[in-house]
Amino acid sequence: MQIADVDDKLQGAAVHQDVRRIKVWNRSGTVVYSDNHSIIGRTFEIEDDLAGAFAGHPHAGVTDGHAPENSGDDLQGPLIEIYVPLVFDGNSSPSGAFELYLPYAPVQAAIDSEARQLYIILAAGLTLFYASMFPVVLLADRWRRRLIREAETTALANLAVLERLNKMKGEFLTRISHQFRTALVGIQGFSELIRDSEDLDLPKVRAFASDIYRDAERLDHAFDDMLELDRMEGGRAVLKIGQVDVNQLISGVVDGARDQNPRHNIDVSLDPALPTVSGDPDKLSQVLTILLDNAFKYSPPGTDIAVTSESAGDHIMVTVKDHGPGMPAGSASGLLESYPNPGDARNGTHGSNGGTGLGLPIARQIVEMHGGRIWFDSATARGSNFYFTLPMRLRPSRKLRAVTRA
Incomplete structure (x- = not known):
């Protein structure tokens, strides 16, 4: 009758939880109370979780309910197993432990x-x-x-x-x-x-x-x-840089060209205020000679060829104009390229139509090595104008810098 009263009191004090099993242990490992009355008074081996509760450390875990002290019970796991130290008033250490088995299903549902x-x-x-x-x-x-x-x-x-x-x-x-x-x-x-x-x-x-x-x-x-x-x-050409009087260079080249081409009149108009520039005088003379040779080649005898010099911003510009047949639009697209098209209106070099066609590409390379630019414009029956510029302050191309550093 006393055990039944204890059952009622403990079940009622279980904080309204669905408790599957209640045990009270003493420190000797003896079950002093359980709602499974068959194990009351039995002693079992003290496992780690129970020993922890005896030492004052609560523990909770999941079990399948098949521990030795539950043999003979019909406990359907999984269950939540809780150990709580049992301390009475006036004692500083637990006198035993309280063990509860709660159903795991609500926890799993949560x-x-x-x-x-x-x-x-x-x-x-x-x-x-x-x-x-x-x-x-x-x-x-x-x-x-x-x-x-x-x-x-x-x-x-x-x-x-x-x-x-x-x-x-x-x-x-x-x-x-x-x-x-x-x-x-x-x-x-x-x-x-x-x-x-x-x-x-x-x-x-x-x-x-x-x-x-x-x-x-x-x-x-x-x-x-x-x-x-x-x-x-290939970047192997070397320029012999010096100070060049462009007007003087033009006059010298034109004088020689007049002697070799007496059938043409060369008009020269030079800007007297031009400063000297840094460059290779021989190579620059070669550029002007190439342009004059082409003008002689494609200009009828007795026609004028004009050579001018002028300032153009921070550059000096030299122009060679002829009064030849000119070139149709698009007929000389590759005239300044390394391998000029044989269909270009002008592809000679040395004063005869049987030239190699490399004169103008060579002129382009020389001008670009000096940091300048060369181009032309032309129209049928209106002649051709060739221009090239030189910077007043030498800004040689990357190809020339590679050579001068070598």
């Missing part, structure tokens, strides 16, 4: 509910994240597609340029090979005449020798042009 809420919050957060990232991803995809298109366009443009340059190079080599062959045929033919003829007089021998010399000179000029352009494009 965890499942919280987990569902967490999943909902996480799903909502991910949805918002992906929604906010969608414009970024879309923009990145558009940017990637744009880069791919630009890369494809650049690659196609580069391929077209390479194909064009390769074609121009092939045409140039065909033309230069033909000129070499023509010169060699002349040298060979005149040499055979001198060798095999028995009745040649001295004047004829001299005439043949002059023809052989001219053909050899053409070959020499062609080789010189090719080698010089190769040195310039």
Whole structure:
């Protein structure tokens, strides 16, 4: 009857919880009370959780209800197992421990509910994240597609340029090979005449020798042009820099050109206020000679050729104007390139239409090595104007700096 009263009191004091089992332990490991009356008075091995309660440390954990002291009980796990130190008034250390078994299902239900809420919050957060990232991803995809298109366009443009340059190079080599062959045929033919003829007089021998010399000179000029352009494009050309009086340089070149081309009149208009510039006088004379040679070549005899100098900001500009037939729009797009198109209206160099076509590309390289620029304009029946500029203060190209540092 007393145990039944204790059962009622303890069950009623269990804070309205669904308690599956109640035990009271003494420090010897003996169950002094349990609502399973069959284990009251039995002693069991003290496990770590119970020992912790004896030491004053509460403990809670999950158990399946199959501990040795529960043998014979019909406890359906999982259960929450709680150990609480049992301290009586006037004692400083626990006299025993109180053990409760509570059902785990409500806890699991609460965890499942919280987990569902967490999943909902996480799903909502991910949805918002992906929604906010969608414009970024879309923009990145558009940017990637744009880069791919630009890369494809650049690659196609580069391929077209390479194909064009390769074609121009092939045409140039065909033309230069033909000129070499023509010169060699002349040298060979005149040499055979001198060798095999028995009745040649001295004047004829001299005439043949002059023809052989001219053909050899053409070959020499062609080789010189090719080698010089190769040195310039390869960064191996060296400028002998000094102070250059551009007006004096123009006057000297024009005087020599007048002696060699008496059929043309050269008008010179020079700006007397031009300062001296830093440059290679021989190379700059070569530029002007190339431009004058082209003007002589394509201007009818008796027409005027004008050479002018003037200041243009922080540059000096030199202009060579002729009154030749001019060039149709678009017919000379590659005139200043390394391998000029044989269809260009002007592609000679040394005063004959059978030149190598490298004169103007060489002039461009020289001007650019000085930090200047060369260009032209032309129209049919209106002649051609060639311009080049030189900085008053030398700003040599990167190619020239590499040479001067070497």
